[in-house]
Amino acid sequence: MFARFMLAHLGDGAIGTERILRMATAEQMHARAFAHDPRLPGFALGFYEQSTHGLRIIGHGGNTQWFHSDVTLIPSERLGIFVSYNTDTGHELNGTAFLREFLDHYYPTTPAPPVVGTDQQQQARRVAGEYRFNRMSYTTFQRALGLISPVTVSIEADGSLLMDLTFIIITAVLMSNATSFMTGSSVAFELALAPPVVAAVLAVVAAVVAVRQWIDHVSLITSRLRYAAVVVTVLLFTWSLNE
Numbered sequence: 001m002f003a004r005f006m007l008a009h010l011g012d013g014a015i016g017t018e019r020i021l022r023m024a025t026a027e028q029m030h031a032r033a034f035a036h037d038p039r040l041p042g043f044a045l046g047f048y049e050q051s052t053h054g055l056r057i058i059g060h061g062g063n064t065q066w067f068h069s070d071v072t073l074i075p076s077e078r079l080g081i082f083v084s085y086n087t088d089t090g091h092e093l094n095g096t097a098f099l100r101e102f103l104d105h106y107y108p109t110t111p112a113p114p115v116v117g118t119d120q121q122q123q124a125r126r127v128a129g130e131y132r133f134n135r136m137s138y139t140t141f142q143r144a145l146g147l148i149s150p151v152t153v154s155i156e157a158d159g160s161l162l163m164d165l166t167f168i169i170i171t172a173v174l175m176s177n178a179t180s181f182m183t184g185s186s187v188a189f190e191l192a193l194a195p196p197v198v199a200a201v202l203a204v205v206a207a208v209v210a211v212r213q214w215i216d217h218v219s220l221i222t223s224r225l226r227y228a229a230v231v232v233t234v235l236l237f238t239w240s241l242n243e
């Protein structure tokens with residue numbers, strides 16, 4: 001089924017003599033519809049855009065805790081790749097890791113070493129700082145987690161930018177594990193176990209944040225806001241699991 005889906009897109013809406021999309025429609029779906037900067041990969045209609053190994057790639061992935069799938073199309077090569085895993089460890093191969101190994105093997109390239117000029121170092125200072133990940137809850141108390149999971153962009157010694165997603169990963173793992181407590185055959189036992197486990201994990205996160213803020217000399221107001229977010233999240237999350 002998915003092979004035919006990919007063939008239809010690689011054929012600009014047609015498989016052999018059968019057509020399900022007009023060519024103009026398929027071309028519009030595959031073309032870039034939005035990008036933050038012309039020099040960066042953007043978005044097509046329903047597809048993410050990538051640029052690596054001298055290739056323009058479009059695709060889309062999806063994940064749950066127990067299922068991980070990814071479809072990749074390389075129109076210039078008339079090549080499509082679909083992978084799907086039904087385990088909680090599938091994310092280790094899904095998407096970037098598998099695709100990188102595939103492209104390294106069939107489209108080997110030697111990327112040129114990045115050269116950071118003086119003007120680029122000055123531009124880097126403009127964007128260094130903390131950002132809030134936009135993939136978060138905006139309407140429930142869980143939005144408080146946004147305060148303890150910043151995306152940090154820092155400048156390396158050579159002037160390059162480094163994006164740190166450590167706290168995003170911690171938050172994702174926390175929410176994924178909390179969801180797993182609500183499933184399975186021993187729901188009653190897991191519900192009884194969940195509050196202290198969630199509280200313990202959040203306490204560890206709070207401790208890590210405290211150490212990081214001390215090292216980075218984060219302002220006292222920011223620190224207090226994050227500590228308050230941890231406390232409120234612990235209380236509300238524990239209460240919700242007991243309801």
